[in-house]
Amino acid sequence: MRPVPRPADRITVSMSVNGGPVERTVDSRRLLADFLREDLGLTGTHLGCEHGVCGACTLLVDGRPVRSCIMLAVQADGCEVTTVEGITPREGLNPIQQAFKDHHGLQCGFCTPGFLMTLTGAEPSEYPDDESIRELLAGNLCRCTGYEGIVEAVRAAWGRDEREGRRP
Amino acid sequence: MTARPSFIGAHTPRVEDDRLLTGGARFGADVSLPGMLEAAFYRSPLPHALIGGVDPSRTAELKGVAGVFTAEDMSDVSPFPDFDEHARPVEIFPLARGRVRYAGAPIAAVVAADRYEAEDAVDLLSVDLDPLPPVVSVEQALAPDAPRLYPDWPDNAVIEWPVSNPDAIAEFDRLEDGAFTVGGRYEIRRHTGAPIETRGVAAEFREGRLTVWTTTQFPHIARTMLSYCLPLDESDIRVVVPDVGGGFGVKAEFYVEEVTIPWLAMKLGRPVRWIEDRREHLIATCHARDLVLDLEAAVGPDGRFRAVRGMAIQDLGAAEMYPYGFSPTFTAVGHITGPYRIPHQSVGVLAAATNKTPNGAYRGFGIPEAAFGIERLMDKAADRLGLDRNEIRRRNLIGQEDIPYTTSAGAVVDSGSHRETFEETVRVAAERREHWRDRLAGDPRIRVGSGVVNYIEGVTPTYFMTTGHWTSFDSCSIRVNPDGTAVVSVGVSTSGQGLESMLTTLTAEALGVRRDQVRIVMGDTDRTPYGLGSWGSRSTNVASGALREAADALLGKAVRIAAHLLEASPEDIEVYDGSFEVRGSPGAAVTWRQVATAANIRTMDLPEGVKPGMEASASYDPPGIEHTPDEYGRVNAAATYTNASHAAVVSVDVGTGQVRVLEYIVAHDCGTVINPQIVRGQVVGGIAQGIGGALLEQLHYDEFGNPLSTSFLDYHLPTAAEIPPMAVLHFESPAPEMPWGAKGAGEAGIIGPAPAIAAGVEDALSEYGIAEITLTPITAPYLLGLLPSG
Structure with missing residues (x-):
């Protein structure tokens, strides 16, 4: 031993x-x-x-x-x-990063790399709806955004209907 | 002059985002200097004790330890100056001197080759502490035989501000025509901002100059405080703010470590860095709230409130915090009547010292507490009268015909949409409650309800009532380089809100440059003009005022130069997208680059009477702010007032007591919106924090004063699974006196959730006739205690 x-x-x-x-x-x-x-x-x-x-x-x-x-x-x-x-690509942003930018999925940005890596390591088909996306994201804390922009960014990056799960 | 599409209100991407998304940002813990040592603190394990001595001898076995330091070593350091004339004096020393008053107080600093070794050395210190009896509640603190935290005080009251306004009291003495009183004790328990980035400080002393990197919201104030404490001239101190991973007010305190780490760097002649860990953060960074509002209202038979009286009683913790931790309680009193026509108030303040972490700032700064108190009282009065809870608000809300309206606390509400946001929120909330009742009807344990509340928020306040020293202005300096790029430096300082983007947009708007021609400099006292930093939802208002004045001066000069170059009259020049054109003459244009080149380089091209250079500075102090209250506490302490209405649709599991927020509706008015995405983000993020405070977050202590919430395993921040979808409805009532009509949006969202959720839970449980919800967080055990058993 x-x-x-x-x-x-x-x-x-x-x-x-x-x-x-x-x-x-x-x-x-x-x-x-x-x-x-x-x-x-x-x-x-x-x-x-x-x-x-x-x-x-x-x-x-x-x-x-x-x-x-x-x-x-x-x-x-x-x-x-x-x-x-x-x-991170040599130039610009990858699709998940770009979706975070487009949907205001970050404010101070401190937690952001952790969210990006959780999402990079996830298999989208295992998270078919907003509820399961929120469960996936629940392993990362964000204190700025209230998660709304992050959920929207995931939908956009994963090609989901923007209105899915949305209420007026 | 400017005939172009406006950037104001347009969707523009944030300029901060790329570096934050790629790992390119530089946060406090990313500051690394050649030869740098790292520090760790020995923090008191006891809530109240006398310090006997610190024996560092065992640390000698660690080869990387550079030194162990206590208060006795820091005799060349002055305590924080105390500017408040009303509170009992508190001397704050960088390391505890003689006595510790909370578990977490720093007693010794250890410096070593790296953090691992510094923490090893902390474990090897032998510290002699003589325990004293702890004080863990306001009641205990004020008992006649209570142990005293400050032995030379007659009791543990830090500040007492009794108010006795005869106009208010008279309303309670003449309850005729069916008028009545309602009262209650409303409690917002201890929680904190908890940014995901903890605090951190790095310092370097070279060639007689001190450079301090620190995660602060107010770099210039930090530098001034350093000059008060250290034997250095202010000009020999540079404070630099890295990217800051969230502030929420807890980084708008000046902390003892911000003196100790620079002092260590000076003492050792080596750069020193300290990065707070999460346990330290939860016991040594300021706590907030912990306030009881003991309120009573005199209400007419029609439901109209006539007066409010009572006391705001705060558990202040050990009181060793600057700016002062009792200040939010005064702000609570200043907002106690909310957006309601309540003619008189008589509400005093009492803050007591206890052996807990000192209280300080947290987003909302007293206004969430005030909203919880007055909104709970509104609900109670409505129930007493058998009146609909929305109807009683309708009868009390200020309307357009009342504006400008001076509240009973002296706030001058200059604009707003108080009734409009309310009616829209009531309408949407009713729809959504029915939707959710239908959807969850199959579950016998689930009840659904909703609550609607209102508030106003004084934004861009004076700092005098918080610091006893600084007031309310800020500054901006703009330099246009020969290539036409504009460098804008400001005294405000970002902690992630998007201030760079906001200022980029306003600069493009004011100068007629393209957004990609703008660079923002902030958070560096060597490179920015003096300013008070970012807190109190002030940055948009103060920075934009200074920016517009500086930009106007430059634009006037630039137009004269452009007209000269184009052989046209200045009145005919239009500026757009980085170029100056002659109105009606397409093709006749010069660029900002040509104008700035003439100003800075080819000065022979300047018109007669125009001096070289393209640089201007301005300061801005918002009009109308008062810095001191009258004898009844009345003061117009803020530059302008935002308003909003919030509704929470909640479900309650009557078996477990679990509350879920199903959906949240907010109608929000912060005047002119500069960037709708950023405003929405601020509002939604604030609501999420408010939901955390309403349902999850509490910093617990045991009966001996030991902190029990020392990691994120026992201090629960809301996750994506607890935060519901939100409907955000924007209203715009421009502030008449503010540049561009804007009002700060940073804090608003956090104010509404506690009373909205409390009302929603009561609505959901209406069949049970439960007792009034009077405290937050509304935990499952608390709620089960209100429900009939079985």
Whole structure:
């Protein structure tokens, strides 16, 4: 059995971040979020609560949304990590980003990368109506928008009828 | 002069969005400096204690620790100055000196190579605290034998402002012709703004100059406060505001960490950064509300309110907060009659210190509390009379014929659509309630109801009654570069509302440039003129006033230059889309670039008498604002007044007590709308926060003063699943005295939900004849307690 790493142990990790290979030696206790933000300079991932509740730090590990504030960098060894920087085209915005802009799905923008990554990792067919979209989004907290613009942006990005579920 | 389509009211995309959507924004935690150290605080685990000593010896085993500091080390730092003449004096020191008065008060600062190590070191500190008995409620605080938070005070009252207005009291003494009184104690419990970005401060001291990056809503005020506390001239301090991830008022306080971190950077000669974690945020960033309105109204037999009297009683927490945490309570009293013709009021204020986190600002700033009180009282009076709850409002609402209307609190309501928004909201709410009753009729446990409420909100207020120091103006400086791009710098400061977009639109409108020719600079005291920042729904009003004056000066000059270049008369020049044209002569045009090049570079092309340069500055102080109240508390403390009517359609599960807001309707009037999408976003976002406060959010303490809501697992923000679809109906009653007729829209939405939801729940449960709902949050246990058991 391998010895349990102590917090100060240095461990070498290698992973793919936004499509490029990364190999670094990190403290075993280093959070994935801190590794990306502080060591790789990818500050688009934000920390809002560090308890895994608010979802601002959501990113994709092997295509699935995870909370990078409660995952260690060493746990991502050998994985493919995608952050908001990785879904941004070289020029302009991707369709979900553009929909957020068109529908005022953000104000301060702090929670926004987390929402974008949750949506990037979601399969639209599993969320056929507004109620299920709201359930999906309920894992991310936004304090500015009241979620209305975000729900509208998801409808637009996923090609839903704009009036679906809307009431006068 | 300008004969072009207006940008005002047009849909224009936000200029902030691209950087926020791509990870390109720079928030407080993204500030990173070469050689930077990180700080963490040892915060009091006890609500009330004397500080014996701090022993840092065990931190020596950590190689990255640069130092451990306490109040004794900061002898060259002055406490915050105290400007208020009416409240008991409170000395605020950056680190607690001698005594802690709330769990979360910072006792020691530890600086280390990184945050991990700084937090390790905090855990290794040995701190000697001698517990004192805690005070955890207003009743306890004011008991004769109560332990005192401030030993040199005779009791724990921070401020007492009794009001005895004889005109109001007379209405209670002569209850004739079937007039009667209704009263109640209405309680808005402790909650907070909780932006998703916590606070953060980074500082660097180089070459005798201090630069402070901080997540504040008022950079210039922060710099002035730093100059009061640190041994530095104000000119040697630069405050920079990064992108701010939501403020909602909690970042419009000047915090002790904003002094400590710069002091550490000066002391250590290294940049230092501190990023607040969520637990710290919930115990060390200001709390809000926690107010009881003890109110009584004298009501005529026709349902017309004649007077309101009572007291606003606030649990202020430890009172170590600046600007003052009791200020929202005075604002509540200033809005106690809402948009109703209630001729007299006599409502005083009492705020008591307790061993809880100090109270401060939160969006709405007393007005949600006031609306809850007066709207609950309206409902109660209607029920007493057997009158429809909408009808009693109809009889009391101010109408167009009353405007300008001076409220009993002294507010001069200059414009509005108080009855119009109400009738429209009543109409839509009735339809929607029936829709939902039909739709949910099959579920025997579900009842559906609705409630409609009204409010006015004083926007762009004086800061004097909040700070005892600053007043109400703001500034703008515009420079047009030789290429025709305009750099606009302002004293207001954004925390995500869309101020860059708003100011871009107004600059394009005022100068005749294209929107993509405008750059906005804010949140940097070296690069912007002095201003008071963004709070109180003020930025649109104050920034636009200053911007328009500066832009008018530049445009007048530019037109003279353009006319000279075109060999035309200035009266014949029109400006549109970045170019100046001669009216009636298509093709005869010069661009802003040509005009600005003449002004800045080819000055020989200027007409006689026109000086080189293309730069202008202006300040703007909204007219009509009074800074101090009279003996009955009357004051016109705001530049203008928005109005709105709100309706909540709710369902109640009579088995579980769970309340759901099914749909929310708001008819909102903030004068001229500059950007409809942004206004809608402000209103809807405010309503969502209001729903949180009405149903979910409470900062709990146990009987010993220990904070129990210290993470988002036990402080519940509403998610997308709790926030309903909203119908937003816009009305526009331009403010006669304000630039472009606009009124601030930042806070309005949060005011209506608590009373609208309370009324909706009572309506849903009308068959049970439940007792009046008198407090928020309206939790399931509270509601089950009101319902007949079984």
